[in-house]
Amino acid sequence: MIKSLSLFVLGALVAGLVTGSALFAYGGPAALRAAEVVExxxxxxxxxxxxxxxxxxxSLLVTGVASAADAAxxxxxxxxxxxxxAIMLVIGALFGLFAMSGLIALWPVDPQGAxxxxxAVEGQSTVQVPPGFAAWLPTLAPSNPIRAAAEDAILQIVVFGLIFGFALTRLPQAQRGLLTQVFRALAETMIVIVRWVLLAAPVGVFALALGIGLRAGLGAAGVLAQYVVMVTGVTAAIALLPYGLILLTRRxxxxxxxxxxAPVQALAFSTQSSLACLPVMLEKAxxxxxxxPRVAGVVLPLAVAIFRLSSPVANLAVAVFVAHLYGLSPSFAQFAAAVAVAFVISIGTVGLPGQASFFASIAPICVALGVPVEIxxxxxxxxxIPDIFRTVGNVTADMAVTVVLEDEAPEPATALG
Structure with missing residues (x-):
């Protein structure tokens, strides 16, 4: 279902660009007015x-913190x-930030295409001016969480969600379980809505791509191709980290x-699902x-549940690319906030469908950077395309941490005579 929808969405993108380019070159006033309705x-x-x-x-932050606390x-x-x-996720987040920034410095995006x-999608967001550190620091804690939500102040929402989640873990089991179930139900409800909206993704993407084609012809196709190459390259490169970990600890x-x-990676490439790879990972490990078995049976399911090494890497790479599209230069404080958001979001959004997690994971990072999310x-x-390499990197990291932690196997209980 997800694979076929992805192909339909990709086809809609191409069709929208081609149609918009044709209208840009040959369309009359009536065609342009019709195009405005489609946009x-x-x-x-x-x-x-x-x-x-x-x-x-x-809701994902609250349930993610509760799940992580229970696991620990x-x-x-x-x-x-x-x-x-946690250590590997932080390393991955920093790698994604610096690697994409370096690639863009070496291979800038065409300004006209950007x-x-x-x-084609402006008018929905306002580009934010990076604040100074002294002005940014007090905004970390929302004085009014409801207002922060209404204003899409994602960083404040993340901070409040983390505090709320950790406070939730201090409640008695009955109360903690009740509230966790409420927020888990809220998250599942939002996921259902996202799935409904994504069913119309071919239409929505066609309409947005039509607007791009109207303004740029097929010139935007080069920017999209560059985006795919750069994000895929950065995402694929982080898969080297698990190999380095094995060389360092289990040469x-x-x-x-x-x-x-290798067989696990092949399955990940074809399925784009870490969960589908879990049985094979257990067998190979x-x-x-x-x-x-006592180690593999604990670490691998736990890794699939709350650990995605490629998530902060790819998400930050996308957000940095988007910032470059808009010609923005986020401040150090905004980059630090984006790394923090990428870390916590990578835990909270594990298990979401690929297309749903794309928007839910990257939009908060973009907002933390002061970057519009419409693109x-x-x-x-x-x-x-990048999602294939996300999954390959994730399963490689899952296998590596399992091997590294093999010495942590608890001794089997012995019967007392």
Whole structure:
């Protein structure tokens, strides 16, 4: 279903660009007026997608913090796994930020193509001026969380969601379970709405792409191709980190790790689902890498549930590219906020459908950078390509942390005579 929808969306993007380019070159006044109606339809679809961001992000943060706290409290192995996950996610977030910034410096985006793309979807957001650190610091804590939600102050929502989530873990089990179920139900409800909106993605993307074609012809296609190459390259490169981790900690197992991980990566490439790869990961970890079942049975399901190494890498790469499209230079404080948001969002959005997680994961990072989010609806159409490498990187990291933590196997209980 998701794969076929992705192909339809990609086809709609191409059709919209071609149709818009034809109208740009040959269309008369009547055709241009009709195109304006189609563009308005695209704006409606985009707003329907945007309306889910705040409740989805907040509810995912609360349930993500609660789940992570429960996992860390289940024992030494789970706690060590969560600590390793956190370290690798921070490294990944910083890598995504610096790698994409470096690539853009070496390969700048064509200004005319960028201007045409952003002009096609502008008018919904206001580009924010980066504040100084002294002005930015007090805004971390929302004086009014309701107002912060109404104003799409994502960073404040993230901070409040984290505080709320950690406070929730201090409640008695009955109250904690009740509230967690409420927010989990809220998140699932938002996901249902997102899925409904995404069913109309071919129409919405066609309408937005039509506007781009009207303003830029086919020139925007080069910008989209550059985006795919750059984001895919940065996302694929982070897959080297798990290999480095194995070389550093389990050098004698490096060749075995390569052989055991290759079939898992092939499955990830074809399915684009870490969860679908879990049975094969368990088999390869236990049979080929000789990881004790007690370790593999804890670490791998936990990794699939709350750990996606490629998420902050790819999400920050996309957000930095979008900032460059708009000609923005975020401040250091905004970059720091974006890294923090990318870290917590990567945990909270695990398990979402690929297209739903694209918008829910990257929009908060863009807002933290002071970057408009409307262009994400167009980039969604080509996400199917980078998403393949997201999944490959994720399963490679899952296998690596399992091997690294194999010494943490608890001793089996012995019967007392």
């Amino acid at each position: 308005a339809l695209g704006a409606l679809w985009l707003n329907a997608l945007r309306m889910t961001i705040v409740p989805l992000v907040f 409290a289940t024992g030494r192995l789970a706690a060590r796994a969560f600590a390793l996950f 201007a045409a793309m952003t002009a 004698s197992r490096f060749a075995d790790f390569i052989r055991a991980t 236990q049979d080929d890498l000789r990881v004790p 994400l609806a167009v980039l969604l159409a080509v996400e199917v």
